[in-house]
Amino acid sequence: MALYSEKVMDHFRNPRNVGVIEDADGIGEVGNAKCGDIMKMYLKIEDGIIVDVKFETFGCGSAIASSSMATELIKGQPVSEAMKLTNKAVAEALDGLPDYKMHCSVLAEEAIQSALKDYYEKNGIAYDEEQFKDPSDCAHCCED
Amino acid sequence: MKIYADNAATTKMSKKAIEAMLPYLEEYYGNPSSLYSIGQEAKEALEKARAIVAKTIHADPKEIYFTSGGSEADNQAIRSAAAIGKKNGKMHIISDAIEHHAVLHTLKKLEEEGFEVTYLPANENGIVRTEDVENAIREDTCLVTIMYANNEIGTIQPIEEIGRICREKKVLFHTDAVQVVGHLPIDVEAQNIDMLSASAHKFHGPKGTGFLYVKKGIRLTNLIEGGAQERGKRAGTENVAGIVAMAAALEEEAAAIPEHTKKLSALRDKLIAGLKEIPHSALNGDAEKRLPSNVNFCFEGIEGESLLLLLDDKGISASSGSACTSGSLDPSHVLLAIGRVHDVAHGSLRLSLGDDATEEEVDYMIDAVKEVVAYLRGFSPIWRDLTEGKREFIL
Numbered sequence: 055m056a057l058y059s060e061k062v063m064d065h066f067r068n069p070r071n072v073g074v075i076e077d078a079d080g081i082g083e084v085g086n087a088k089c090g091d092i093m094k095m096y097l098k099i100e101d102g103i104i105v106d107v108k109f110e111t112f113g114c115g116s117a118i119a120s121s122s123m124a125t126e127l128i129k130g131q132p133v134s135e136a137m138k139l140t141n142k143a144v145a146e147a148l149d150g151l152p153d154y155k156m157h158c159s160v161l162a163e164e165a166i167q168s169a170l171k172d173y174y175e176k177n178g179i180a181y182d183e184e185q186f187k188d189p190s191d192c193a194h195c196c197e198d
Numbered sequence: 199m200k201i202y203a204d205n206a207a208t209t210k211m212s213k214k215a216i217e218a219m220l221p222y223l224e225e226y227y228g229n230p231s232s233l234y235s236i237g238q239e240a241k242e243a244l245e246k247a248r249a250i251v252a253k254t255i256h257a258d259p260k261e262i263y264f265t266s267g268g269s270e271a272d273n274q275a276i277r278s279a280a281a282i283g284k285k286n287g288k289m290h291i292i293s294d295a296i297e298h299h300a301v302l303h304t305l306k307k308l309e310e311e312g313f314e315v316t317y318l319p320a321n322e323n324g325i326v327r328t329e330d331v332e333n334a335i336r337e338d339t340c341l342v343t344i345m346y347a348n349n350e351i352g353t354i355q356p357i358e359e360i361g362r363i364c365r366e367k368k369v370l371f372h373t374d375a376v377q378v379v380g381h382l383p384i385d386v387e388a389q390n391i392d393m394l395s396a397s398a399h400k401f402h403g404p405k406g407t408g409f410l411y412v413k414k415g416i417r418l419t420n421l422i423e424g425g426a427q428e429r430g431k432r433a434g435t436e437n438v439a440g441i442v443a444m445a446a447a448l449e450e451e452a453a454a455i456p457e458h459t460k461k462l463s464a465l466r467d468k469l470i471a472g473l474k475e476i477p478h479s480a481l482n483g484d485a486e487k488r489l490p491s492n493v494n495f496c497f498e499g500i501e502g503e504s505l506l507l508l509l510d511d512k513g514i515s516a517s518s519g520s521a522c523t524s525g526s527l528d529p530s531h532v533l534l535a536i537g538r539v540h541d542v543a544h545g546s547l548r549l550s551l552g553d554d555a556t557e558e559e560v561d562y563m564i565d566a567v568k569e570v571v572a573y574l575r576g577f578s579p580i581w582r583d584l585t586e587g588k589r590e591f592i593l
């Protein structure tokens with residue numbers, strides 16, 4: 055289908071890292087059922103390294119593909135690197151997303167940040183609030 | 199298996215329609231306004247097509263105006279009634295919340311131009327109540343425009359009764375019958391219809407062709423100025439081949455209405471029964487007052503676009519009222535109007551059967567939808583919350 059790149063379709067049809075981590079060190083959920091996208095990320099972190107990551111997503115094809123790609127990009131990475139993941143990097147790794155679907159990659163970035171923030175909080179690690187974007191509400195993620 | 203189940207969006211052209219149009223592309227390509235023979239051949243074909251179209255809806259050929267399709271017909275009908283109203287100081291129009299955008303957006307424009315529009319609600323089954331129409335009619339009402347059957351949820355409106363009320367109150371009545379022409383019998387006289395819009399590609403004709411029925415005596419306003427085609431009401435050289443093909447398609451379809459209705463209603467009900475087995479799902483629209491081809495469901499906990507993509511992988515072409523499939527912020531205005539909240543409206547699926555649908559295809563679609571819905575729910579955080587009791591089921 056020409057709507058999405060081959061890569062998007064591959065990650066949509068065969069999403070990587072789908073599921074739940076029961077004893078996750080950080081969990082983040084962003085999005086809103088009202089606007090049709092919710093992403094939930096689970097992180098397992100050991101010695102500052104993301105050793106495992108899983109996701110659950112309610113959303114369109116590009117939302118599922120963005121979640122899948124985002125998990126692939128941060129798996130095995132140090133937390134500090136995962137913090138730097140941008141939505142642009144997710145979209146580029148997917149060989150692009152249609153303009154009106156870019157918010158799906160934003161959601162993926164925010165889901166990871168939200169899970170990392172949860173990890174910092176649970177472990178009493180000091181962090182700079184400035185590092186985090188305001189977790190999205192519907193108006194924010196869909197405004198494009 | 200390949201199943202085209204989006205016949206409410208468009209249909210495959212019939213063999214008869216294609217065969218009918220070819221001579222007017224290859225041989226009789228003359229301009230119907232020209233006096234030489236290949237022009238006059240085209241003119242004759244045009245008028246023959248007009249007679250066929252008129253006959254299928256029990257109208258006079260002089261009451262049929264060919265257009266580029268349903269949207270143009272809707273625009274022209276509404277604009278014309280508004281112009282008549284304005285001349286008589288009547289600037290109130292009655293419509294409803296579940297109309298096609300060709301109607302709704304035209305009405306929005308008229309509101310900007312000073313008209314007042316009452317949008318009647320549809321009930322939870324998508325039916326507009328006749329009493330509501332009656333109660334909404336005022337001294338200054340110039341038009342009631344209510345669609346014959348809804349394109350998304352297939353609900354059939356009480357057109358004849360609404361028409362009768364409009365006749366009694368001397369208010370013009372227009373109906374967007376794009377989903378109905380060629381699929382259900384229409385008698386504009388018996389059903390008290392003043393104006394009716396239709397589109398050829400919904401009944402196996404070509405895209406870019408349609409017609410507007412306008413009862414004699416109602417003055418049309420031009421949307422397109424130019425030559426004197428269509429009795430001076432729609433300028434531009436006629437799409438002769440398209441119009442001829444439309445008439446051929448309509449003639450064939452109209453003759454098969456009883457047979458198709460019987461067959462498709464049974465398949466539709468089988469499909470509905472099968473999809474109802476999916477937990478936390480709901481049929482959208484009325485179970486009985488429904489187009490024979492239309493099935494529309496909401497499935498809680500999933501999103502429509504991903505459902506469509508996976509069904510496409512299984513060879514099924516379908517559509518959804520999800521926001522993601524429209525590229526807009528909101529899901530279908532029709533689903534919202536019948537009381538589906540955003541959360542479940544995003545998980546909608548429309549399957550619209552073709553005349554050639556089979557029981558085997560219906561079985562295949564039931565299995566495919568069940569499988570895909572279960573798969574998507576398997577990693578939906580909403581579904582997890584629902585099943586773990588953290589969120590309340592809506593359906």
